[in-house]
Amino acid sequence: MSVITFICAGQMASAITFPAMENGHEVRLVGSPLDREIIDGLKKDNFHITLKRTLHDGIKYYQIEELEEALEGADAALCGVSSFGLDWFCDEILPVIPESVPLLSVTKGMVDLDDGTLVPYPVIFEERQPEGKNLDINAIGGPCTSYELADHDHSHVAFCGKNMETLKMFKDLLATDYYHITLSKDVVGVECAVAMKNAYALGVTLAVGLSEKMEGKIGIQHYNSQAALFGQSVKEMTKLLQLIGGGPENIVHGAGDLYVTVFGGRTRKIGTLLGRGLSFDEAMEELQGVTLESIVIATRTARAVRKLADRGVVSLDEFPLLMHVDSIINEGAEVNIPWDDFTMIKE
Amino acid sequence: MSVITFICAGQMASAITFPAMENGHEVRLVGSPLDREIIDGLKKDNFHITLKRTLHDGIKYYQIEELEEALEGADAALCGVSSFGLDWFCDEILPVIPESVPLLSVTKGMVDLDDGTLVPYPVIFEERQPEGKNLDINAIGGPCTSYELADHDHSHVAFCGKNMETLKMFKDLLATDYYHITLSKDVVGVECAVAMKNAYALGVTLAVGLSEKMEGKIGIQHYNSQAALFGQSVKEMTKLLQLIGGGPENIVHGAGDLYVTVFGGRTRKIGTLLGRGLSFDEAMEELQGVTLESIVIATRTARAVRKLADRGVVSLDEFPLLMHVDSIINEGAEVNIPWDDFTMIKE
Structure with a gap:
């Protein structure tokens, strides 16, 4: 005892x-x-x-x-x-x-x-x-x-x-x-992997709201678009983990944590509201009073990546989803998933 | 045209x-x-x-x-x-x-x-x-x-x-x-990543049935256990990809494909039925007439991994979830997730 x-x-x-x-x-x-x-x-x-x-x-x-x-x-x-x-x-x-x-x-x-x-x-x-x-x-x-x-x-x-x-x-x-x-x-690896997922869970759940909007009915779910954003999230998180100096095997914690965050709680709610077409301010109003770690972490991560890009350490092109989430949150951008920036040619 | x-x-x-x-x-x-x-x-x-x-x-x-x-x-x-x-x-x-x-x-x-x-x-x-x-x-x-x-x-x-x-x-x-x-x-990387997910989607969805059994109510969902199995799947799939000679970045396709497969179709159905406590034969009976690629792929992948283990190329300890899924399908084993085999110490 x-x-x-x-x-x-x-x-x-x-x-x-x-x-x-x-x-x-x-x-x-x-x-x-x-x-x-x-x-x-x-x-x-x-x-x-x-x-x-x-x-x-x-x-x-x-x-x-x-x-x-x-x-x-x-x-x-x-x-x-x-x-x-x-x-x-x-x-x-x-x-x-x-x-x-x-x-x-x-x-x-x-x-x-x-x-x-x-x-x-x-x-x-x-x-x-x-x-x-x-x-x-x-x-x-x-x-x-x-x-x-x-x-x-x-x-x-x-x-x-x-x-x-x-x-x-x-x-x-x-x-x-x-x-x-x-x-x-590997403290940096574990903790960074699971912190980042908050930002990306918001990104994945945009697709929840988008398909509701497309179908004109709340509760209708499509998974192809969620899976596309999930895959893109794993891709960007893996790259971030590498940048931060965490072991790549920590993507296991990040992917599992992303999965559970997509299915519950406030991050899914804000992502869904934004996907339906609400502005960030409108969505925040609907969620009044709740603390949103996803907003904080998306903002901080995007800010860090921009600085690293300024220093030539990384290219912003490698983080199209993070950049889009950041622009929705911090620049009032409308949801418009940069699908074509996700596709790549790998010779 | x-x-x-x-x-x-x-x-x-x-x-x-x-x-x-x-x-x-x-x-x-x-x-x-x-x-x-x-x-x-x-x-x-x-x-x-x-x-x-x-x-x-x-x-x-x-x-x-x-x-x-x-x-x-x-x-x-x-x-x-x-x-x-x-x-x-x-x-x-x-x-x-x-x-x-x-x-x-x-x-x-x-x-x-x-x-x-x-x-x-x-x-x-x-x-x-x-x-x-x-x-x-x-x-x-x-x-x-x-x-x-x-x-x-x-x-x-x-x-x-x-x-x-x-x-x-x-x-x-x-x-x-x-x-x-x-x-x-990278044909081998892409195709192996997305083929494997069928086996692992069955593994993840065992948790769907297990939580229904635990709560005594169909439709009740828990995500911690699904996420734990999802993370373990990503871990094992990454290792398999390495074994097969596909580029590690293909885990992006594998993880996305695993995500979408967990949420739809026949693989989720069989995993859920098994998780609820049905034997493999009983579960297959409920699904009569449907073709189940997940069963085929799990069997083939497990058989391959066993052969590689016999040859000393890999240790079976690295694939506890795949081995458990295989034993359920092919040896009549009951669902009993080897949770403690998933945990590890990383110095």
Whole structure:
């Protein structure tokens, strides 16, 4: 039995309390400042108001002010901050986590630097921890939606980090007969592959809306066009992975994660609305209040690729889908898939 | 305007008459011995009884006895024989096609040789043409279901062959604003990538039936497990592609084609039935009368991989999903996904 402190009580972190509790650990779930109502609800009856599932009995719940108490004697910490809480987490939380507590982050994302370099969150965490501090920072990638994990659907994810011993420890803590875990030391490869898929899932789901528009009926699905965009996404993601310096085998995590993202949640919704012909502003209005990591990641990735193209490292022609998604989001362009830019001649 | 003779009037070949007719060509559609009723129906009112679509007015229809007449003056031929008609096509049809008529094959498949080599159909056609004959044989790969092509959904496919000039000619004949065509000289890469997906689509769709079984309700879908199997499929397909000698970039066609195959047709049906707990024999009984390329290709690919493993070229551990699918089909094994064989440690 180990003590695991979960920092942030969003859907994904909270879903991981299922394998953690079923493996017999002491689970302490700490809400972020934005999770106050979630924690209040959980304290009442274990029901998680955004995950919409009842968590296991026995979890200890904490508000953010009680974080230090929740970290006392912890063997490991799991962090599920959203992309939008990145600064808060780096400035307020990283200083508080003891070096003796290895960290596993479930947040998928990348930040683009001025020279076009894309850096995944675990690397950002390392760089932004207080000077001289040496936290053991690890991360989870791969296809896994929180609802289905909570429902015990089989899920296969990758834990990545610098130290194989820590990764094995985390796998021992959390692996169950439905939560399957691959270990990898290629942090950049795993995390970039699974971060990019958010941008491309938006691209693939444009076809969902486009066929509804073509057929004049919501709910009608065509798969040829989705598959064409899926294939193009895998092609561009493979190229990006190469640019970023991740191993090409990580496309496996990226493709799986793209698959699951296409079929669920907010990214599919925005892609579908845009495909139906709504402008980006209209689509965002329909989705008011939801945080859209896909928009953030598409913007950052496109910005990075443009900078790399300016530097002559890459040609924009190799990323027609990413560029189109970016132009829809950031330049008010209409959806008009650049199909002919996808075709190529390979002698 | 060119004259294109379509040999075999199955769903896929017949769907390609849409771009061909819309590009203004003379289209001659010749039924195989198994397509007699299809041709009879088309002659009556242009309605294709298995594609369930009305073809364009003006197509000329022929029964197989009229093949030579249909080939007179043809500029190109398109062949849509099913896997099960391979011998017939090689023995009866290849001798009749003039060398001056380049051939484009839509049949996806591979044959395994005694030493474990997997050979795609266009290569088989080349080898089995009459001695001394030198047909210009090309093929189509990539995600494209016939119904959706007939409905003008955007589709992106690859035409592959040895001669770029012929490929460009075929692209000129058939490309439209919805039928998008990439050209490639990597015949083995393209064709093997898209043939393998049939086996793996069966593997992915096991999860469809498994979640229905888990939830006790047909139609309930979980995507984490599908995505895990999808990722594993991409991993194994990438390895197979490498073994077979196809360029790794062809995984783009394989992944796109896997995506579209997971969402439609008979392969999804058999995978789902097996996932629900039916034995292979029971599942086949439910699907009586349908031809299942996925079964053929899974069996052939697994047999080839076993032979390669016997020869020490590869380890069976690298193909746990393929081996499981094969054991379900050919050894009466129950569905029991080898999840833990998918996880790995990558130092």
